[in-house]
Amino acid sequence: MSKTYDVIVIGSGIAATTVAMRVSAAGRSVAVTDFRPYGGTCALRGCDPKKMLIGGTSAADHARRMHGKGIAGEVRIDWRELLEFKRGVTDPVPEEKEKSFSESGIATFHGRARFVGPNAVEIDGDTLEASHIVLATGAEPMKLGIPGEEYLIDNEGFLEMENLPRRIVLVGGGYIAAEFSHIAARAGAEVTILQHGERMLKGFDPDLVGWLMEKYKEIGVTLHTGTEVKRIGKTGDGFRVTAAGDGGSRTLEADLVVHAAGRKPDFEPLDLKTGGVELRDGKLALNEYLQSTSNPAVYAAGDTAQMGPPLTPVTSHDGNVVAANLLEGNHSTPNYTGVPSVAFTLPPLARVGLNESEAHEQGLKFRTRCDRTPGWFSTRQQAESVSGYKVLVEEESGQILGAHLLGPHADEVINAFTLAVRHGLTADQLKDTIFAYPTGASDIPSML
Numbered sequence: 001m002s003k004t005y006d007v008i009v010i011g012s013g014i015a016a017t018t019v020a021m022r023v024s025a026a027g028r029s030v031a032v033t034d035f036r037p038y039g040g041t042c043a044l045r046g047c048d049p050k051k052m053l054i055g056g057t058s059a060a061d062h063a064r065r066m067h068g069k070g071i072a073g074e075v076r077i078d079w080r081e082l083l084e085f086k087r088g089v090t091d092p093v094p095e096e097k098e099k100s101f102s103e104s105g106i107a108t109f110h111g112r113a114r115f116v117g118p119n120a121v122e123i124d125g126d127t128l129e130a131s132h133i134v135l136a137t138g139a140e141p142m143k144l145g146i147p148g149e150e151y152l153i154d155n156e157g158f159l160e161m162e163n164l165p166r167r168i169v170l171v172g173g174g175y176i177a178a179e180f181s182h183i184a185a186r187a188g189a190e191v192t193i194l195q196h197g198e199r200m201l202k203g204f205d206p207d208l209v210g211w212l213m214e215k216y217k218e219i220g221v222t223l224h225t226g227t228e229v230k231r232i233g234k235t236g237d238g239f240r241v242t243a244a245g246d247g248g249s250r251t252l253e254a255d256l257v258v259h260a261a262g263r264k265p266d267f268e269p270l271d272l273k274t275g276g277v278e279l280r281d282g283k284l285a286l287n288e289y290l291q292s293t294s295n296p297a298v299y300a301a302g303d304t305a306q307m308g309p310p311l312t313p314v315t316s317h318d319g320n321v322v323a324a325n326l327l328e329g330n331h332s333t334p335n336y337t338g339v340p341s342v343a344f345t346l347p348p349l350a351r352v353g354l355n356e357s358e359a360h361e362q363g364l365k366f367r368t369r370c371d372r373t374p375g376w377f378s379t380r381q382q383a384e385s386v387s388g389y390k391v392l393v394e395e396e397s398g399q400i401l402g403a404h405l406l407g408p409h410a411d412e413v414i415n416a417f418t419l420a421v422r423h424g425l426t427a428d429q430l431k432d433t434i435f436a437y438p439t440g441a442s443d444i445p446s447m448l
């Protein structure tokens with residue numbers, strides 16, 4: 001027998017939670033399902049567990065930078081203890097999340113949903129029907145289509161490994177490679193990154209990424225750009241990674257090989273065709289209200305919608321848009337202006353708004369302020385050696401078009417620039433703001 005709800009939400013990450021809680025609070029009957037423990041990528045396999053590990057590595061890194069400056073003695077990371085510290089925060093999430101759904105009157109299911117009709121899904125033998133179905137199914141590591149792919153561990157495996165292996169190879173050179181390499185190298189592993197692009201972190205400003213690369217050298221991370229992984233083989237107690245690059249073929253021995261080569265939604269298990277949900281260029285075909293153009297009963301939010309950048313604050317923004325449209329009819333559209341992004345390296349790298357090539361492409365007239373700032377108080381006080389900024393200001397309006405920051409406080413200071421970019425503040429308005437001193441934000445007027 002089938003069960004009927006107003007809304008079925010597939011997934012239990014931030015996008016799903018935002019929709020389910022808001023719609024249920026408005027009195028609609030809601031069912032949620034996930035085939036993994038409840039909580040989604042950010043809380044269980046992404047942002048939060050990663051930041052827990054970075055907390056430990058950053059404490060050790062800071063102590064090492066302060067060596068001979070008032071801090072004495074060797075600092076060592078105890079991986080097992082750090083993992084336990086992380087687990088203390090992340091392990092309770094699934095139970096707490098399910099409890100909060102149940103307390104809100106949301107029906108909870110555990111299993112993979114697939115469409116059995118335009119308004120119906122099947123979950124482990126149960127058929128659920130609803131006026132609306134929300135896809136909040138996130139993204140998965142991309143298939144690389146190379147021999148030995150099965151030997152790769154993904155973000156989930158890395159963030160759960162019991163022991164830190166000696167030699168780690170990361171396949172890819174984006175966010176995950178940038179952050180995991182900094183964690184592993186600080187914790188004592190020999191890390192190599194194999195990146196098929198020309199440089200790391202292609203979404204970030206090239207000059208600031210170049211400055212950050214000095215840090216990679218300093219902490220002993222080996223980077224091979226222009227290098228594509230072709231095969232992974234098993235050896236007696238480890239793996240052999242074969243890659244091809246400009247300089248020919250390269251073979252590396254490793255104890256662990258990590259997937260850091262991009263993520264995308266996995267639509268296959270959902271049987272979208274049966275649900276009447278069409279794809280366009282491999283993405284869900286959605287209108288501006290995040291509603292399927294082929295099946296109006298279906299909406300999508302977060303990484304699976306692929307409308308904004310695949311970042312946590314975007315997933316909750318999408319979730320709010322979908323919830324508003326479900327409750328009051330289509331009227332809300334997402335606004336992705338000024339979404340900030342941070343690579344949590346040590347020090348962190350951050351951006352918001354346009355970079356120089358995007359501003360040129362839009363035909364904008366702008367001035368750029370850019371400098372390295374190792375001599376600034378905020379950097380010296382942290383015993384850091386690498387920091388800098390680039391800020392783009394539109395000539396005529398004086399508005400901040402984009403900000404790119406590298407340094408000990410970049411991950412927090414970017415939020416002040418986010419406010420400026422999203423709400424059209426001018427450089428003069430930011431300059432006229434009185435920031436608390438001595439903080440990272442008190443550097444802002446000197447960047448304008």
Ligand SMILES: Cc1cc2nc3c(=O)[nH]c(=O)nc-3n(C[C@H](O)[C@H](O)[C@H](O)COP(=O)(O)OP(=O)(O)OC[C@H]3O[C@@H](n4cnc5c(N)ncnc54)[C@H](O)[C@@H]3O)c2cc1C
Nearest residue numbers: 011013014015040041042046113137138302303310311312
């Ligand atoms: C290692 C890592 C670090 C990250 N760090 C950051 C960061 O620092 N800051 C940031 O902003 N973003 C970060 N991100 C990105 C961020 O985690 C994602 O953008 C966000 O979690 C996506 O949320 P979501 O709700 O769209 O999907 P998810 O949280 O991925 O939730 C989707 C859920 O749907 C379930 N599901 C899928 N298909 C089905 C099905 N058919 N039936 C039932 N359930 C299904 C999945 O099991 C999953 O739990 C990171 C990502 C990774 C991988």
Ligand SMILES: NC(=O)c1ccc[n+]([C@@H]2O[C@H](COP(=O)([O-])OP(=O)(O)OC[C@H]3O[C@@H](n4cnc5c(N)ncnc54)[C@H](O)[C@@H]3O)[C@@H](O)[C@H]2O)c1
Nearest residue numbers: 172173174175176195196197228229260261262263310342
């Ligand atoms: N701090 C954050 O906000 C954060 C942190 C981690 C992940 N994330 C999210 O998760 C997503 C996935 O992260 P990611 O680092 O896996 O992807 P990414 O898209 O950031 O980077 C993937 C990189 O792998 C390279 N690559 C692809 N195939 C390759 C191959 N066969 N050999 C060598 N290199 C290859 C690509 O050129 C690319 O540079 C990101 O898009 C991001 O939105 C965000």
